[in-house]
Amino acid sequence: MESKLAAQLESLKLQGLYRSRRIIDDKTVVNFCSNDYLGLAKNETVIAAFKKAADIYGVGSGSAHLICGHSYAHHALEEELAQFTGRERALLFSTGYMANVGTINALLKQGDSVFEDKLNHASLLDGGLSSVAHFKRYPHADLKQLEKLLTGANGQKLIVTDGVFSMDGDVAPLHELAKIATQKSAWLMVDDAHGFGVLGKMGGGLVEELNLTQNDVPILMGTLGKAFGTFGAFIAGSETLIETLIQSARTYIYTTALPPAIAEATRASLKIIIHETWRREKLQSLITQFKTGAAQLNLPLMPSDSPIQPLLIGDSFRATQMSEQLLNAGFLVSAIRPPTVPKNKARLRITFSALHESEDVARLLETLHRLYKLEN
Ligand SMILES: *Cc1c(COP(=O)(O)O)cnc(C)c1O
Numbered sequence: 200m201e202s203k204l205a206a207q208l209e210s211l212k213l214q215g216l217y218r219s220r221r222i223i224d225d226k227t228v229v230n231f232c233s234n235d236y237l238g239l240a241k242n243e244t245v246i247a248a249f250k251k252a253a254d255i256y257g258v259g260s261g262s263a264h265l266i267c268g269h270s271y272a273h274h275a276l277e278e279e280l281a282q283f284t285g286r287e288r289a290l291l292f293s294t295g296y297m298a299n300v301g302t303i304n305a306l307l308k309q310g311d312s313v314f315e316d317k318l319n320h321a322s323l324l325d326g327g328l329s330s331v332a333h334f335k336r337y338p339h340a341d342l343k344q345l346e347k348l349l350t351g352a353n354g355q356k357l358i359v360t361d362g363v364f365s366m367d368g369d370v371a372p373l374h375e376l377a378k379i380a381t382q383k384s385a386w387l388m389v390d391d392a393h394g395f396g397v398l399g400k401m402g403g404g405l406v407e408e409l410n411l412t413q414n415d416v417p418i419l420m421g422t423l424g425k426a427f428g429t430f431g432a433f434i435a436g437s438e439t440l441i442e443t444l445i446q447s448a449r450t451y452i453y454t455t456a457l458p459p460a461i462a463e464a465t466r467a468s469l470k471i472i473i474h475e476t477w478r479r480e481k482l483q484s485l486i487t488q489f490k491t492g493a494a495q496l497n498l499p500l501m502p503s504d505s506p507i508q509p510l511l512i513g514d515s516f517r518a519t520q521m522s523e524q525l526l527n528a529g530f531l532v533s534a535i536r537p538p539t540v541p542k543n544k545a546r547l548r549i550t551f552s553a554l555h556e557s558e559d560v561a562r563l564l565e566t567l568h569r570l571y572k573l574e575n
Pocket residue numbers: 293294295296297299320322361365390392393422423424431432
């Protein structure tokens with residue numbers, strides 16, 4: 200085993216694809232790679248809610264939801280998330296990965312088909328691949344190809360897409376997808392992990408911004424570890440959908456419930472998301488500042504209006520090297536390489552937070568400009 204695995208690891212190194220973990224100390228660097236878009240992970244009110252709940256509930260939930268792990272805190276959060284998303288009900292999952300895998304598997308039977316955007320998050324792709332249904336991928340946001348694939352399919356059809364794409368920052372054409380789903384009697388599932396908290400007047404994500412109801416997007420997924428600043432995930436939709444998941448989503452049934460104190464902390468962060476609109480406004484102004492500055496400096500940003508602003512590098516070695524150079528300059532920016540993104544599409548994935556300052560963005564732009572000039 201040792202020699203075989205060691206050879207595989209060596210091959211990753213030779214391709215510039217070896218991944219290593221960095222111990223993060225963001226006291227000394229400015230963090231431009233977190234998904235904590237609103238700066239809630241270290242918010243005092245959220246932390247206080249967490250501590251208070253830990254005193255009451257303890258740390259672990261002790262069991263799965265269906266055994267004896269479902270607390271008042273979980274239940275209240277589910278009701279608030281249902282109201283927040285304008286759906287009948289919401290169901291908490293322990294992680295977004297599990298929400299996606301469990302939901303797709305619970306909804307599809309032998310002979311059904313699932314259709315996924317090629318750039319979907321790995322958890323959605325894994326959900327489709329591990330299901331008994333036929334698994335089909337369409338080129339990124341290519342509605343023509345999707346329609347073709349749908350026309351040739353029998354059984355129940357499920358279309359699955361990211362809302363805001365996690366490595367590209369662009370958004371799915373949800374109005375069009377909802378229309379196609381209706382025409383072809385397909386179900387539509389949207390994973391808005393990066394839209395919740397950030398998009399929409401109240402932070403209700405892409406479906407709020409585009410005014411899409413439960414009829415348009417019947418299966419809506421959100422994560423709590425990004426803009427919410429906590430941990431976990433949820434599915435929102437009809438009473439019937441949620442009951443179906445409770446009966447048959449294996450990643451819901453056979454796992455320990457989230458710690459209730461996390462649920463209480465999330466209730467506090469949900470209130471902040473809704474009421475502290477300045478966080479979204481500030482985030483938008485930082486994004487605009489960065490995009491305008493990058494355009495003036497001819498930096499090859501990928502098209503995105505979200506807090507995910509990828510700078511295309513191409514070569515995996517160069518992306519890693521630039522990430523190290525940025526670290527030396529005091530900025531934490533991660534290099535994203537294959538297989539997370541397609542071959543020759545390595546990039547620096549720069550993300551913004553409402554807690555950044557305009558001066559941070561200006562210094563980042565200066566540094567990126569300097570590194571680019573060294574290169575060319
Ligand atoms: C982060 C993410 C997930 C996974 O959520 P976790 O709670 O981290 O497991 C799923 N989908 C998308 C689009 C994501 O960005």
